[in-house]
Amino acid sequence: MALPKAELHLHIEGTLEPELAFALAERNGVSLPYAGTEDLRTAYLFSDLQSFLDLYYALMAVLRTADDFTELADAYLTRAAAQGVRHAEIFFDPQAHTARGVPIGTVIEGLAHALDRGEERHGVSTQLIMCFLRDEPAESAMETLDAAKPYLHHIAGVGLDSAEAGHPPAGFREVYAAAESLGLRKVAHAGEEGPPAYIWEALDILGVERIDHGLRALEDPELVARLVRDAVPLTVCPLSNVRLRAVDTLEDHPLRAMMDAGLLVTVNSDDPAYFGGYVGDTFHAVREALALSQEQLRELARNSFRASFLDHDELRRERYLAEVDSYDFDAAG
Numbered sequence: 001m002a003l004p005k006a007e008l009h010l011h012i013e014g015t016l017e018p019e020l021a022f023a024l025a026e027r028n029g030v031s032l033p034y035a036g037t038e039d040l041r042t043a044y045l046f047s048d049l050q051s052f053l054d055l056y057y058a059l060m061a062v063l064r065t066a067d068d069f070t071e072l073a074d075a076y077l078t079r080a081a082a083q084g085v086r087h088a089e090i091f092f093d094p095q096a097h098t099a100r101g102v103p104i105g106t107v108i109e110g111l112a113h114a115l116d117r118g119e120e121r122h123g124v125s126t127q128l129i130m131c132f133l134r135d136e137p138a139e140s141a142m143e144t145l146d147a148a149k150p151y152l153h154h155i156a157g158v159g160l161d162s163a164e165a166g167h168p169p170a171g172f173r174e175v176y177a178a179a180e181s182l183g184l185r186k187v188a189h190a191g192e193e194g195p196p197a198y199i200w201e202a203l204d205i206l207g208v209e210r211i212d213h214g215l216r217a218l219e220d221p222e223l224v225a226r227l228v229r230d231a232v233p234l235t236v237c238p239l240s241n242v243r244l245r246a247v248d249t250l251e252d253h254p255l256r257a258m259m260d261a262g263l264l265v266t267v268n269s270d271d272p273a274y275f276g277g278y279v280g281d282t283f284h285a286v287r288e289a290l291a292l293s294q295e296q297l298r299e300l301a302r303n304s305f306r307a308s309f310l311d312h313d314e315l316r317r318e319r320y321l322a323e324v325d326s327y328d329f330d331a332a333g
């Protein structure tokens with residue numbers, strides 16, 4: 001049995017495995033410019049965030065119907081459950097689909113169909129977080145929020161993703177204020193490639209409750225002190241940081257330094273189909289590369305539930321935390 005954990009930084013489109021991409025391409029009559037799954041995998045050599053995003057958005061062409069989104073989410077839940085995930089807060093990028101003519105309702109209802117059965121089928125509770133693309137205009141984000149209004153019962157919060165450099169959080173002040181007034185939780189990617197100033201803006205201008213990535217916070221001791229003081233969770237994605245060259249190797253990853261600084265860090269997979277592993281694989285990889293102790297792994301798992309948006313269901317959070325506390329690493333092997 002795997003260590004119980006929550007996954008808080010996972011783009012559902014980033015779980016599109018080559019095999020499913022080709023199956024959907026065939027079903028939907030979409031032609032992909034790759035000879036097959038192995039040929040596609042050879043394209044997974046990224047030099048930075050943008051080089052990944054180019055492929056990530058291009059492959060989304062195969063996602064067209066509600067069933068496609070259901071299948072994608074169901075495949076993720078199957079894999080996540082096998083790696084100990086008990087709760088997942090899942091990002092999706094509506095603008096990447098509406099721009100291709102796929103209605104937002106198709107996307108949300110397709111995903112929700114799988115997620116609503118997540119608990120019964122896979123033992124995984126879920127929430128959905130709608131991300132705005134920060135390299136698109138803020139007006140488009142506002143239109144997206146408006147278009148999502150009939151489906152808000154499926155959505156727990158909003159996030160901000162895509163190309164970070166040159167696209168600071170401040171531009172999204174109004175749409176985040178509107179999201180808050182609709183009762184949505186708020187998170188944002190910041191400090192993945194962008195400077196510490198973007199993390200300050202996400203906190204102080206957007207009012208986010210969690211920072212996605214937050215790696216570059218370490219460059220600013222005052223910011224670290226603020227994040228520690230307020231126990232702001234950072235959803236760190238070590239395999240992603242290596243593949244997108246934010247850090248050279250996993251051995252160089254500052255995860256341990258972040259924990260030692262008193263930051264509330266969690267470990268996540270980001271886009272597991274592209275970055276070489278799901279969240280359980282990521283735990284194993286950091287354990288090896290950074291020589292983390294069992295108690296440090298347990299702390300990361302505890303953090304994941306502490307940082308989750310389970311405030312409406314504290315009993316469930318307590319149950320998950322109790323599972324972490326009683327987890328026997330030695331029995332698990």
Ligand code: ADE
Pocket residue numbers: 011014049056161162163164189192240270271
């Ligand atoms: N969209 C999917 N993965 C992302 C990442 N790591 N950073 C920003 N946007 C993303």
Ligand code: ZN
Pocket residue numbers: 009011161189212270
């Ligand atoms: Zn991400």
